[in-house]
Amino acid sequence: MTAILLYLAAGLLLITGLLRLFLGDANNADANTEPQSPHAFWPPDGSAAMRVARQLFGTEDWEYVQRLDSETLKRVFLKERTALALIWVAAARSEARALMRVHRTAASTSPHLNLRTELKIIYAYVGFLFYCALLEIVIRMRGPVALQSFVAFTDDCSIRLYEAVGQVFPLGEHRDGEWEKGASGRGGRT
Amino acid sequence: MERDGEMHSDTNAIRTARQDLRHRTLDKIVTPLERLIYLASLRDYRSGRYSHDGLAQRFSEPVAAAALRFEHVETFRSVAFASLQSIVEQVGDFLRGTDGVWAEGLKTWQSLEPYRVVVPVVEDGMAIRIFLSNIKVALAILATEQRSAP
Numbered sequence: 001m002t003a004i005l006l007y008l009a010a011g012l013l014l015i016t017g018l019l020r021l022f023l024g025d026a027n028n029a030d031a032n033t034e035p036q037s038p039h040a041f042w043p044p045d046g047s048a049a050m051r052v053a054r055q056l057f058g059t060e061d062w063e064y065v066q067r068l069d070s071e072t073l074k075r076v077f078l079k080e081r082t083a084l085a086l087i088w089v090a091a092a093r094s095e096a097r098a099l100m101r102v103h104r105t106a107a108s109t110s111p112h113l114n115l116r117t118e119l120k121i122i123y124a125y126v127g128f129l130f131y132c133a134l135l136e137i138v139i140r141m142r143g144p145v146a147l148q149s150f151v152a153f154t155d156d157c158s159i160r161l162y163e164a165v166g167q168v169f170p171l172g173e174h175r176d177g178e179w180e181k182g183a184s185g186r187g188g189r190t
Numbered sequence: 191m192e193r194d195g196e197m198h199s200d201t202n203a204i205r206t207a208r209q210d211l212r213h214r215t216l217d218k219i220v221t222p223l224e225r226l227i228y229l230a231s232l233r234d235y236r237s238g239r240y241s242h243d244g245l246a247q248r249f250s251e252p253v254a255a256a257a258l259r260f261e262h263v264e265t266f267r268s269v270a271f272a273s274l275q276s277i278v279e280q281v282g283d284f285l286r287g288t289d290g291v292w293a294e295g296l297k298t299w300q301s302l303e304p305y306r307v308v309v310p311v312v313e314d315g316m317a318i319r320i321f322l323s324n325i326k327v328a329l330a331i332l333a334t335e336q337r338s339a340p
Contacts, residue, residue: 051271052316061274068331076330077274080323087319 053155056085057147078143085144086136092154093132096161100125103165110168117167124161131157200253207249207257211242216261222268223280229262230308238311262310270321278328285332293336300329 055061065077103121107113131154138147219225232240240258241251249257269277285295299305305325309318 052320055271055320056316064273064275065327065331068334070334073327073331073334077327080327084316084319084323088316091315 052088053148053151056081056088057144057151059146062145078145081144082139085139085147089132089136089139092158093129096125096128096132096158099162099165103168107168114168117164120167121161121164124157124164128154128157128161200256203249203253204256204260207245207253208261210248211245211257211261214244216265221280221283222265222272223277223284226262226265226269226308227284229258229265230310232258233262233311259310259312263312266308266310266321267317270317270324272324274324274327274331277324278331281325281328282332296329296332296336299325300333 061081062077065073100121107118135147135150135154138150215228216225219228229240232242234241240255240262242254242258245254245257248254269280272280281299285299286292306322309321
């Protein structure tokens with residue numbers, strides 16, 4: 001029972017974390033909805049995450065700054081965007097760590113541990129951390145401009161991690177709809 | 191069941207209040223940045239509550255406050271995630287609107303950063319960071335343009 005509750009908590013944390021990380025910061029509200037919380041503004045179709053990624057890692061703003069033909073402005077822009085991009089990566093990593101902490105707690109008390117699933121989760125987690133580290137190095141070396149594909153790839157790694165953790169989530173117990181809602185929302189973000 | 195009905199009714203009232211607010215006021219304000227500044231000005235500095243007498247009279251105070259809050263958040267995000275070029279134009283238009291004190295306005299925005307107060311209370315994370323960063327870069331661009339202007 002405790003394990004089920006912990007997995008439920010992991011699922012909720014995952015959904016909340018993802019909303020905060022990928023959706024909690026972008027896009028317009030649907031004029032036809034009146035959400036009760038700020039996060040309810042975000043449509044579940046992934047457009048918000050795409051806007052954040054486009055803004056931070058896209059080329060439109062950089063092309064505009066280049067047209068201004070000022071080295072000082074280029075430096076100011078790159079400094080600002082690099083700082084933002086690093087915060088974005090740190091937030092992504094932090095959310096994944098929080099998810100793993102909850103998962104570890106749940107796994108330590110669960111009598112139904114599946115070694116293969118656990119290895120898959122560890123593999124996905126390490127892979128995600130690796131790409132986050134790589135992304136961070138690339139951002140520090142050359143700035144965040146034109147890294148959208150890399151970001152999308154890193155985000156795919158996070159999707160794999162969340163899906164792997166989702167495999168041990170008790171889908172058949174109580175919250176089928178809730179998990180599926182979260183999972184489909186996560187999968188379509190970038 | 192009754193509670194659901196109330197919530198539905200509130201939701202409809204807020205939606206209508208938002209449409210009313212847009213129709214009567216917001217649509218007449220040209221740029222999203224100016225709309226954002228206007229909406230932020232309707233928020234009490236101490237409590238963070240929104241108030242608009244006309245809207246509250248037509249609907250109710252809580253409905254008016256909720257409508258203003260939603261419009262504020264939505265407008266904020268439309269500015270925060272606009273392209274840098276658009277933000278430069280919007281900030282430039284806004285500061286040029288202050289007749290004859292364009293240079294002074296630019297200096298004030300760079301030093302006092304008054305744009306920080308237009309952030310909605312419920313907003314968090316990357317949107318705020320992106321917004322503040324974009325305004326900062328926009329001001330740097332405008333200052334450079336001003337210096338190089340004949």
